[in-house]
Amino acid sequence: MKKQSNLKRLMSYAGGHKYLTYASWILSVISALLALVPFICIWQIIREVLNTAPNFSEAQNLMRYGWSAVLFAAVSMIVYIGGLMCSHISAFRIAANMRRDCMGHIARLPIGTAESIGSGKLRKIVTDSSAATETYLAHRLPDKAGAIATPIGLLALLFIFDWRLGILSLIPVILGFVIMTKMTGSRMEQKMKEYQNALADMSNEAVEYVRGVPVVKTFGQTVFSFKRFKGSIDNYEKWVIAYTKDLRMPMMFYTTAINAVFAFLIAGGIILTHGGVTNELLLNLLFYVIITPVISTTLTKIMFMSEDGMIVNDAIQRVDSVLNMKPLTETISPKMPRDNSVVLENVIYSYDGVRDAIHNVSLTIKAGQLAAFVGPSGGGKSTMANLISRFFDPKFGRVLIGGVDIKDMKKEDLMNTVSFVFQNSKLIKASIFENVRLAKPNAPKYEVILALKSARCEDIIKNCRMALTPLSVQKAYICRAVNNKE
Ligand SMILES: Nc1ncnc2c1ncn2[C@@H]1O[C@H](COP(=O)(O)OP(=O)(O)OP(=O)(O)O)[C@@H](O)[C@H]1O
Ligand SMILES: [Mg+2]
DSSP states (O other), X not given: OHHHHHHHXXXXXXXXGHHHXXXXXXXHHHHHHHXXXXXXXXXXXXXXXXXXXXXXXXXXXXXXXXXXXXXXXXHHHHHHHHHHHHHHHHHHXXXXXXXXXXXHHHHHSOHHHHHHHOHHHHHXXXXXIHHHHHHIIIIIHXXXXXXXXXXXXXXXXXXXXXXXXXXXXXXXXXXXXXHHHHHTSHHHHXXXXXXXXXXXXXXXXXXXXXXXXXXXHHHTOHHHHHHHHHHHHHHHHHHHHHHHHHHHHHHHHHHHHHTTHHHHHHHHHHHHGGGOOOHHHHHHHHHHHHHHHHHHHHHHHHHHHHHHHHHHHHHXXXXXXXXXXXXXXXXXXXXXXXXXXXXXXXXXXXSSSSSOSEEEEEEEEOTTOOOOOOOOTTSSHHHHHHHHTTSSOOSEEEEEEXXXXXXXXXXXXXXXXXXXXXXXXXXXXXXXXXXXXXXSTTOOHHXXXXXXXXXXXXXHHXXXXXXOSOHHHHHHXXXXXXXXXX
């Protein structure tokens, strides 16, 4: 039931491409059934050889059977490749759409939310979780369809060949299934989740740690800063070992069971031949000996599939955890602020819902007034500044700019009204010019340079030799600067 809804969720990202996914399943089933035919051909060759022995020249059909085996194997492979092509096109589209939806949603989230989750964690959710669905859709589901078709095909063959031997070869399969169900139960799913969480935490801490290296070096805080990173590694270790240990015994029994088909067949063969070896029985035994490897590969495929099912379930939940975060409310009738005054009215904000970071703050900053928040670390200065820029909405009270509640302002208008410099500034991997222009994508070059100049960044530009401006624009800019002075 749950699996199905997962699949439905995934398919909702596929659009018209979902038919390709279905086509890949059908092709995979056809390929799996075709792949059984060469085994029958080989069996026919053996039968003919046994029946004509020792006058092998009487065996007329060997070539025909041999070529049929090759032909069916080749066709089966081609059909399988065709199926994979279909499933890949659809899977990549789905992964891309998931990423696009996630990023679109993250862009609408309060800046504070993304900031507090951590960019490492968000990156992992957006890229890795969608990638996990890609393997599942492109490989596992078509393989699953094929893996279901194979035992059904084998069952049909049971009636053609010796049913007693058929049943013997199916016993390990059933054993394997039972052990596998144990391995993929709900308890394991929980463990798997913990393991994924630990992995995400470790990745996040690693990113934060590397980012913080300059600070760490400056203040010589190696041990302290390393503690959190090390903690996350230790935690990861704990879960990996727990997970592995839990799987050790079932995995051992499982591997033994699916590789024990021969043991069952040989034992069965010995018992059945007590009444004397007949050509027919020997032939049938040979057939099952030939086809046995198919059984174990099929089962192994199915096993990895259920593990992947768990991964995909987890991936969807993670993607949903991002998509379910509430974006900031957008007003339908936006208002423009009268001036640049800032007013806080009885503002309360709490990060954790337990302790207020700021409690009942009211203040007025007049337009053009220079104000500074001064106080002890952890006093709530950044929180107040963040509330004014609407990184998040206050739990209680209002923030007004120019007499307008900032919730009633259009996001673009608010962003054009407030400017902020982060404590931990982030630059994108592009030129300084492009970093500055992020704030106003259609700003002409001279305006960017003017902004840099007012921020006293001329030295940086000179040193970086960011010769971005064509001479004509530079001239215009110099003219403007001169005119402004006058
Ligand atoms: N993202 C967050 N999640 C949970 N709690 C937070 C978060 N950011 C800040 N806090 C808590 O809110 C309180 C106020 O923090 P804030 O960052 O506003 O203080 P600050 O005055 O800016 O401190 P500093 O001078 O160190 O920058 C502190 O107790 C802090 O631990
Ligand atoms: Mg601060």
